[in-house]
Structures are given as structure tokens and as C-alpha cells.
Amino acid sequence: YYYMRQRAKWMRKHKLPMDKYQIISLGCNCLSRALPTQWGLKADRSHGEKSCVFDLNYNSLPAIIRFLENDFADYFDGPFRHNNLGWFTDKIWREYHHETDCFTMDDFMARYVPRINNFRELIKTDKKIFFIYNTHDWGDDTPENLHKLNQITKKMCPNSLLIINTEFEKYLSFSDNGARLIYSPLPYPKYRCSTPQLNRIYTNI
Numbered sequence: 001y002y003y004m005r006q007r008a009k010w011m012r013k014h015k016l017p018m019d020k021y022q023i024i025s026l027g028c029n030c031l032s033r034a035l036p037t038q039w040g041l042k043a044d045r046s047h048g049e050k051s052c053v054f055d056l057n058y059n060s061l062p063a064i065i066r067f068l069e070n071d072f073a074d075y076f077d078g079p080f081r082h083n084n085l086g087w088f089t090d091k092i093w094r095e096y097h098h099e100t101d102c103f104t105m106d107d108f109m110a111r112y113v114p115r116i117n118n119f120r121e122l123i124k125t126d127k128k129i130f131f132i133y134n135t136h137d138w139g140d141d142t143p144e145n146l147h148k149l150n151q152i153t154k155k156m157c158p159n160s161l162l163i164i165n166t167e168f169e170k171y172l173s174f175s176d177n178g179a180r181l182i183y184s185p186l187p188y189p190k191y192r193c194s195t196p197q198l199n200r201i202y203t204n205i
Helices: 002-014 031-038 061-070 105-122 143-156 195-204
Strands: 021-025 080-083 086-089 094-096 128-134 160-166 179-183
Touching: 021 031, 021 105, 031 128, 031 160, 061 143, 080 105, 128 143, 143 160
Parallel strands: 021 128, 128 160, 160 179
Antiparallel strands: 080 086, 086 094
């Protein structure tokens, strides 16, 4: 409760113009949606924020690049497998740990077809778009792939900015035209940030 009051106080101070920008997650995991929501930079679902395709799953960066380039043409190409931990596919590697209540492929597609369409719709906005990608340590977040992601997002949405959030110092040397890098060791518990952290993040963006 104390944290929520502090975050509300910070948001009132900065008066973030959420009606003038759109934050869209590009993965690689759910932190690229959860963190800006917890930081007070992005509305949550209770305020009408729609879930998009990269919000709630693990994706390799090559998979994200592939789907952006081909407009999700082969997103549902299998084989997929399901167990009590969620849905998985190795062909274009992804993991879905939030979908344990989807018991059939039809259930899974009924959830993700609208999320793909939400993504397609949001990138058409006239607002400034902030794409957020959260790095991982799996080995394919190479400078070449990050550069390619930046190129794709700029081509897709010229009025956009790619924000790369990382907790790993090895990415601090990455620099690419028009992209912003935020070094943000994950705040715990529940991704909570102190006021100085929020000020630094907001200033960097």
C-alpha cells in the first residue's frame, strides 16, 4: 500500500501524458509489459490496456524479428506441446507459462489471434510509440540482432523509439541510431522501483 501511494505521488508530479504515447512490448518476456506498468509509465488491463502478442511469453530475439518481418505468417506453425506449465514450441522457440488454462490448440489460438490483431492495431496509432525489449542471457541478443530489431521497428513505425531494458552490464556498450538503452537491475519484490530509480528511467526515456 505504501508503495502504491508513492508511485501515485510520483505520477502526479510528472503528469505523464499517457494519451500522447503508446508503450508496446516486444518481449523477450513479460517484464517488458510488467515493468513499465509497475513503474507507472503504462496503463494496466483494468484501465483498458489491451494485451498484445509479446506481452506474456518468452520469445527468442530471432523469433521476434521473424514475426515482425513476416507479419506473424507462421506464428502458429507447430508442433506445439502442452503440459501443466503451459505451451511450448521448439520450431521457432517460444514458451507460454501464462496459458495453463488453454487446454487445446483452439483455446490457444483463440487467445493469441486477438493479441496479434491488437498489436497490429496499436502500431497504427498516431501517438509516439515506445517499443520496449527486455534483454536475456541466452546468447542471441547480439549487437547484430538488436540493430536489426531497431531497423525493423523504425521501418514499421517511423514515429517510434526502441527502448532496450537490460539488467546485464555486458549490453551497456551497445549503441545504435535512435535506440535507447536503460540499465535497470530488476527491482524486487514485485518489480518495485524507488523514486530515484523512477526518475532515472523517466529521464532516460
